[in-house]
Amino acid sequence: MDSLVKSAGLPVAAGASLLGAVSYYCLHRSATSATPKPLKKLSTGVSKNSTIVLFFNEGSTQCINLPNHKTDECALTDCPVRHLRTLQRIISKATTSVDVCLYNLNQPTLEKALVDLLRSGKRVRVVVGDRDVVDKGSITRLRSEGAFVVEKISKVPPGGLLPNQFEPSDLLMHHKFVVVDKKILITGSMNWTNKSFDHNYDHIIINVDPYLVNQFTEEFEYLHSTSCDDEKAYSTQPNGQVPFEVIFFRRFNFLCRRDANRKKKCERDDCMFYNYKFILHKIMRATVSVDLCVQQLTTEDLSNELIFLHNIGIKVRVICDKEFSTGTGSQMQYFINSGTYCIEVHRLEGDGSLHHKFVIVDGETLLAGTINWTMQSFFGNYENMLIVEDKDTVRQFVDEFEKLWKTFPAISKV
Numbered sequence: 265m266d267s268l269v270k271s272a273g274l275p276v277a278a279g280a281s282l283l284g285a286v287s288y289y290c291l292h293r294s295a296t297s298a299t300p301k302p303l304k305k306l307s308t309g310v311s312k313n314s315t316i317v318l319f320f321n322e323g324s325t326q327c328i329n330l331p332n333h334k335t336d337e338c339a340l341t342d343c344p345v346r347h348l349r350t351l352q353r354i355i356s357k358a359t360t361s362v363d364v365c366l367y368n369l370n371q372p373t374l375e376k377a378l379v380d381l382l383r384s385g386k387r388v389r390v391v392v393g394d395r396d397v398v399d400k401g402s403i404t405r406l407r408s409e410g411a412f413v414v415e416k417i418s419k420v421p422p423g424g425l426l427p428n429q430f431e432p433s434d435l436l437m438h439h440k441f442v443v444v445d446k447k448i449l450i451t452g453s454m455n456w457t458n459k460s461f462d463h464n465y466d467h468i469i470i471n472v473d474p475y476l477v478n479q480f481t482e483e484f485e486y487l488h489s490t491s492c493d494d495e496k497a498y499s500t501q502p503n504g505q506v507p508f509e510v511i512f513f514r515r516f517n518f519l520c521r522r523d524a525n526r527k528k529k530c531e532r533d534d535c536m537f538y539n540y541k542f543i544l545h546k547i548m549r550a551t552v553s554v555d556l557c558v559q560q561l562t563t564e565d566l567s568n569e570l571i572f573l574h575n576i577g578i579k580v581r582v583i584c585d586k587e588f589s590t591g592t593g594s595q596m597q598y599f600i601n602s603g604t605y606c607i608e609v610h611r612l613e614g615d616g617s618l619h620h621k622f623v624i625v626d627g628e629t630l631l632a633g634t635i636n637w638t639m640q641s642f643f644g645n646y647e648n649m650l651i652v653e654d655k656d657t658v659r660q661f662v663d664e665f666e667k668l669w670k671t672f673p674a675i676s677k678v
């Protein structure tokens with residue numbers, strides 16, 4: 265197991281021991297499939313809350329295109345091929361099922377791992393959007409090998425709009441999560457595409473927290489089994505009492521976008537405005553610092569709040585992507601021109617795309633997921649946002665933020 269951890273190149277901390285637990289669990293399960301032991305017995309000594317985070321932070325690399333790339337000899341701290349092999353290993357050790365819910369999937373190694381599972385009689389279920397962005401080749405091949413694929417429709421159904429209501433553009437299936445054997449969650453901001461593996465600043469979170477895994481498993485069941493006609497909006501609410509919490513965003517939340525505009529909840533019990541406010545409040549409660557690292561930020565409620573926090577002396581730092589910092593509605597120009605002293609913005613100027621979507625509050629609370637900070641994401645897409653209080657996990661993101669902050673230059677205009 266040591267060599268497995270070493271070859272995965274993960275930091276020796278809770279992350280490594282989690283991978284150890286996951287690997288051991290997988291190896292053990294495959295060796296004794298007749299009498300499988302539950303994960304919790306095998307992870308003795310490992311915190312159930314520990315998390316592996318795979319960061320992708322090299323911009324453009326050639327690693328993924330090099331045949332038989334020797335990751336041990338790779339100069340990159342976070343070789344994307346090493347991370348890819350970690351994922352492949354976890355997927356291929358599945359003993360019963362893999363549930364895949366991805367905005368975009370065309371990574372050949374991971375596609376092959378799923379095909380191999382299907383050929384050995386394991387269950388693979390897939391939820392994707394119906395948009396062109398999804399590589400239909402991968403989906404078609406998985407379907408032909410026996411995967412049960414559900415495509416979520418992105419158009420608003422006829423009659424779905426109330427009079428005078430904001431009309432959304434396509435409603436995206438923007439999740440990027442996979443659940444293995446209903447025990448291991450793989451989530452984060454990263455799509456399973458070659459471009460993501462060799463081009464993006466991005467992250468993947470691997471977690472075995474039973475509560476969190478169960479939340480994602482239930483959401484998968486919902487997404488996989490619900491036809492568009494029976495869909496509901498968000499139906500549960502975060503309680504803020506556990507180290508790993510998740511908020512799911514559903515397509516029909518577009519009905520509540522007008523609630524955000526008029527700043528009040530509608531008559532629905534599960535009004536999405538509640539969750540939107542819940543997330544904003546997490547940030548508004550900052551007493552020391554807010555560190556934000558997101559690809560897209562057009563949500564004025566958030567930028568107003570960040571400027572307010574900055575003006576009362578909270579340390580606000582923003583890392584952004586070059587392409588989206590100048591896009592329509594981007595709030596970066598307001599940060600740079602805010603208050604007596606500007607909010608400091610650092611930007612990726614070199615190769616690659618900054619694809620992260622995370623915020624750290626007071627160095628203690630992490631908000632991370634698939635959500636770009638746009639109204640479309642909060643009110644209209646299938647998305648998720650983790651709210652993490654677990655110290656070890658948050659620390660990994662704090663370290664990554666500091667690293668990127670030092671790497672990317674400050675900008676004085678967009």
Ligand SMILES: [Zn+2]
Pocket residue numbers: 327333334335338339340343344345346
């Ligand atoms: Zn490499």
Ligand SMILES: [Zn+2]
Pocket residue numbers: 519520523529530531532534535536537
């Ligand atoms: Zn509402």
